[in-house]
Amino acid sequence: MNHAEIIIIGSSFAGVSSALTARQLYPNKRVLIIEKEGNIGHIPSSLNLLLKEELKHLSDKTFINEEQLEASGVELLLNNEVLDIDLANKSLLVEDENTHESYHYDKLILAMGSSPISERILGSNHPQVLTTKTLEASKKALQEIEGSERILIAGGGQIGLEAADAFKQVAKNVTIVEASDQLAFKYFDSDMTQLLEEKIQESGVNVIKGHYVESIHSQDTEFNVILSQDIEILTDHVMLAVNFRPNTKLIEDQVHCHLDKTIEVDEYLQTSMADVFAVGDLIRAPYAYTDTDYYLPLVNHAYLSGKIAAMNLYQKTSAVPQALRVTGSQLFGLYMVSVGLTEQEAALFYPIETTMLEKEISKENPSQITVKLITKKETGQLIGAQVYSQSDILTLADLLAISINAQMTDEALAFQDRLFYRGEFSMSECIYACALKSYQKRMSEVFLDGN
Amino acid sequence: MNHAEIIIIGSSFAGVSSALTARQLYPNKRVLIIEKEGNIGHIPSSLNLLLKEELKHLSDKTFINEEQLEASGVELLLNNEVLDIDLANKSLLVEDENTHESYHYDKLILAMGSSPISERILGSNHPQVLTTKTLEASKKALQEIEGSERILIAGGGQIGLEAADAFKQVAKNVTIVEASDQLAFKYFDSDMTQLLEEKIQESGVNVIKGHYVESIHSQDTEFNVILSQDIEILTDHVMLAVNFRPNTKLIEDQVHCHLDKTIEVDEYLQTSMADVFAVGDLIRAPYAYTDTDYYLPLVNHAYLSGKIAAMNLYQKTSAVPQALRVTGSQLFGLYMVSVGLTEQEAALFYPIETTMLEKEISKENPSQITVKLITKKETGQLIGAQVYSQSDILTLADLLAISINAQMTDEALAFQDRLFYRGEFSMSECIYACALKSYQKRMSEVFLDGN
Numbered sequence: 036m037n038h039a040e041i042i043i044i045g046s047s048f049a050g051v052s053s054a055l056t057a058r059q060l061y062p063n064k065r066v067l068i069i070e071k072e073g074n075i076g077h078i079p080s081s082l083n084l085l086l087k088e089e090l091k092h093l094s095d096k097t098f099i100n101e102e103q104l105e106a107s108g109v110e111l112l113l114n115n116e117v118l119d120i121d122l123a124n125k126s127l128l129v130e131d132e133n134t135h136e137s138y139h140y141d142k143l144i145l146a147m148g149s150s151p152i153s154e155r156i157l158g159s160n161h162p163q164v165l166t167t168k169t170l171e172a173s174k175k176a177l178q179e180i181e182g183s184e185r186i187l188i189a190g191g192g193q194i195g196l197e198a199a200d201a202f203k204q205v206a207k208n209v210t211i212v213e214a215s216d217q218l219a220f221k222y223f224d225s226d227m228t229q230l231l232e233e234k235i236q237e238s239g240v241n242v243i244k245g246h247y248v249e250s251i252h253s254q255d256t257e258f259n260v261i262l263s264q265d266i267e268i269l270t271d272h273v274m275l276a277v278n279f280r281p282n283t284k285l286i287e288d289q290v291h292c293h294l295d296k297t298i299e300v301d302e303y304l305q306t307s308m309a310d311v312f313a314v315g316d317l318i319r320a321p322y323a324y325t326d327t328d329y330y331l332p333l334v335n336h337a338y339l340s341g342k343i344a345a346m347n348l349y350q351k352t353s354a355v356p357q358a359l360r361v362t363g364s365q366l367f368g369l370y371m372v373s374v375g376l377t378e379q380e381a382a383l384f385y386p387i388e389t390t391m392l393e394k395e396i397s398k399e400n401p402s403q404i405t406v407k408l409i410t411k412k413e414t415g416q417l418i419g420a421q422v423y424s425q426s427d428i429l430t431l432a433d434l435l436a437i438s439i440n441a442q443m444t445d446e447a448l449a450f451q452d453r454l455f456y457r458g459e460f461s462m463s464e465c466i467y468a469c470a471l472k473s474y475q476k477r478m479s480e481v482f483l484d485g486n
Numbered sequence: 487m488n489h490a491e492i493i494i495i496g497s498s499f500a501g502v503s504s505a506l507t508a509r510q511l512y513p514n515k516r517v518l519i520i521e522k523e524g525n526i527g528h529i530p531s532s533l534n535l536l537l538k539e540e541l542k543h544l545s546d547k548t549f550i551n552e553e554q555l556e557a558s559g560v561e562l563l564l565n566n567e568v569l570d571i572d573l574a575n576k577s578l579l580v581e582d583e584n585t586h587e588s589y590h591y592d593k594l595i596l597a598m599g600s601s602p603i604s605e606r607i608l609g610s611n612h613p614q615v616l617t618t619k620t621l622e623a624s625k626k627a628l629q630e631i632e633g634s635e636r637i638l639i640a641g642g643g644q645i646g647l648e649a650a651d652a653f654k655q656v657a658k659n660v661t662i663v664e665a666s667d668q669l670a671f672k673y674f675d676s677d678m679t680q681l682l683e684e685k686i687q688e689s690g691v692n693v694i695k696g697h698y699v700e701s702i703h704s705q706d707t708e709f710n711v712i713l714s715q716d717i718e719i720l721t722d723h724v725m726l727a728v729n730f731r732p733n734t735k736l737i738e739d740q741v742h743c744h745l746d747k748t749i750e751v752d753e754y755l756q757t758s759m760a761d762v763f764a765v766g767d768l769i770r771a772p773y774a775y776t777d778t779d780y781y782l783p784l785v786n787h788a789y790l791s792g793k794i795a796a797m798n799l800y801q802k803t804s805a806v807p808q809a810l811r812v813t814g815s816q817l818f819g820l821y822m823v824s825v826g827l828t829e830q831e832a833a834l835f836y837p838i839e840t841t842m843l844e845k846e847i848s849k850e851n852p853s854q855i856t857v858k859l860i861t862k863k864e865t866g867q868l869i870g871a872q873v874y875s876q877s878d879i880l881t882l883a884d885l886l887a888i889s890i891n892a893q894m895t896d897e898a899l900a901f902q903d904r905l906f907y908r909g910e911f912s913m914s915e916c917i918y919a920c921a922l923k924s925y926q927k928r929m930s931e932v933f934l935d936g937n
Binding site for chain 2: 486
């Protein structure tokens with residue numbers, strides 16, 4: 036029987052991150068990744084980058100490749116599918132091109148990821164329905180859309196919008212179907228998506244809000260898509276950009292799971308079984324300032340949870356940090372950032388205040404930037420922020436994430452020491468200026484004394 | 487007698503910042519700046535930018551101009567020098583082209599700034615000795631160096647190095663005299679300036695360390711500069727890039743001052759006299775993690791102290807925040823950032839640990855970046871950071887400043903949620919990776935269990 040002290044099932048962001056960390060921390064241990072696909076390192080947005088002519092081939096951009104993984108000392112089995120996990124005997128049954136092998140582990144990290152397969156949409160598992168989660172799926176999607184005209188995207192969140200933007204670059208006829216009344220509603224309040232909606236309208240993308248896809252029917256060379264309230268749309272292709280679901284089939288009967296099939300873990304990412312950890316899109320994350328675990332299938336969370344699990348394999352050392360749902364993207368010419376709670380979410384938990392500021396980024400870059408800060412009413416503590424601009428302001432995402440994580444108040448941010456260089460403050464001045472506005476508003480009665 | 491409720495003496499960064507804030511907070515008050523120079527908004531690095539061909543005229547780049555100030559409602563008297571302050575009667579005697587006027591105030595903000603005049607250097611007040619503090623001084627410096635060859639810069643700190651870099655661009659023969667054994671020692675430890683020193687050597691700039699300028703003697707068309715240990719250097723020009731001193735002559739007998747002639751203020755920036763505030767380069771700043779007030783004549787501190795004073799004019803609302811001495815520059819092709827305590831300083835206050843990391847910035851930008859973090863030994867709390875790279879990494883300054891201000895530990899930074907976009911984390915990943923290294927080092931005994 037094969038034996039590796041540390042075995043990881045799955046080689047997406049969380050799996051690779053845990054493997055590399057484990058390898059570095061425990062150099063005397065054998066670290067083995069078992070992956071059912073034939074490649075590693077695929078970045079799901081590669082198809083978009085290729086359509087926007089920022090990549091030449093779908094496999095040009097990877098977060099890691101086989102050589103780099105090998106150089107680190109991590110072992111990798113590609114095209115190997117785990118068929119069964121025997122927790123009692125700490126062994127895995129693995130299929131490799133029709134031969135079966137057993138692998139024994141001391142520590143097991145589950146990192147099987149998620150899939151955009153929605154049980155709610157009848158016909159969504161049709162082989163011609165497109166996704167970009169794997170390299171194979173992306174390749175197929177690229178092939179399929181060649182020569183066809185109409186693409187319907189189910190889901191108007193960030194993934195759906197990024198895909199729509201990319202398809203528009205290659206002159207497709209794009210329709211987005213979004214169940215809520217607002218695009219990108221998970222990350223942005225409606226007052227922060229008005230300009231985005233205008234830009235999308237200008238681009239010619241057709242947006243159907245307040246409806247969801249009920250079923251997808253293949254008819255000859257096209258699809259008939261049925262939306263809620265019996266709306267029918269004929270299209271050449273359907274792309275799924277709906278919520279992801281964890282790939283937990285293999286293990287859901289053997290460890291405790293939540294109702295949504297995510298795996299229950301403690302704060303060190305151990306499952307209900309000793310020596311078995313779960314990471315990435317298989318688990319929920321503690322969502323900052325909500326006292327709640329949310330399902331946040333984001334790369335940043337996958338990457339960090341992988342590291343955390345590896346650190347806790349032999350001694351529980353590092354608790355999983357609060358997730359802030361940091362997100363940023365370029366959509367239809369707008370750079371957009373969201374960190375932490377939206378106004379809508381925050382209002383469920385606290386009395387809040389919101390402050391918006393629109394200004395020039397700087398003297399050197401006179402583009403407009405729009406900042407919205409969401410703060411606790413009494414203390415001014417920052418719990419959410421949204422920013423957009425036609426200039427690249429994505430660097431503000433990490434600054435906002437630290438500010439929210441570190442419980443900064445509007446006052447602390449307003450008077451935060453900062454870099455002055457070449458006659459100017461940097462772009463972060465826009466955040467500090469909005470924080471000052473929030474603080475002055477909160478203290479406005481005090482300043483009345485001077486008036 | 488003229489009357490304005492709020493009068494500010496001096497229109498540099500601190501003065502303008504306090505005036506604009508006061509105007510905004512107290513719209514019913516008259517806010518008046520009295521300035522002895524004939525212009526406002528000069529940025530001292532303008533001469534460098536012009537020599538590097540990033541500006542066409544010295545006055546092209548200002549932090550504010552007269553029209554903008556006027557539009558805000560702040561009144562400005564240029565070419566008006568305050569000759570006397572009568573604190574008992576709350577009045578100022580002001581000279582305007584030989585006529586004298588009295589001005590009465592309710593609240594007075596002192597913002598006279600600083601000058602690089604060193605009493606220790608004999609002859610440093612010679613009119614041909616160059617500085618760049620005012621537009622006039624910069625214009626004169628530009629004129630003087632035209633056609634001359636040799637420039638000696640007294641001081642190898644950031645100002646001296648920026649000037650040396652700029653003079654090198656126009657093929658001057660540059661000599662830097664630095665009293666300490668290391669260039670830029672206030673901001674960087676010696677292990678972080680090695681590459682800089684190499685680059686300076688390659689550039690042909692002559693560096694004399696461990697010596698200071700004792701006296702400057704004008705001889706016909708050149709200067710004979712005497713250094714410590716009787717070294718003599720002949721040069722066409724001398725530029726002062728030594729420590730600044732506060733311009734407090736006007737008031738030093740009327741309010742409490744420290745021995746270094748900085749004005750004593752409370753945490754709301756009020757002087758020992760009610761209704762009189764002092765800001766910018768006239769005061770010391772509470773330097774984070776030292777329990778000490780330092781003289782930090784930096785624009786960022788001037789700007790923030792101006793805002794703070796304005797907010798406290800009628801009710802003490804906002805305490806002055808801790809200064810972090812955030813600095814960043816481009817020197818001889820290297821972008822360099824320093825925030826908080828250097829290793830040398832920090833070791834005076836705490837048991838510390840330092841961690842260095844050199845890596846590629848990202849896949850898209852494979853330039854090397856070098857990060858040094860200074861942390862408290864027990865807790866891993868970040869109290870200082872230095873970074874350099876040939877790529878522009880200045881945006882990291884503000885991220886580090888917030889991290890240090892918010893008392894982040896290496897652990898918190900290592901697992902800080904962050905943006906993932908287009909297949910990569912952003913540049914701040916370099917900081918987080920160094921923090922992880924620091925954390926893993928601090929916890930290394932724990933990980934031995936796995937080995």
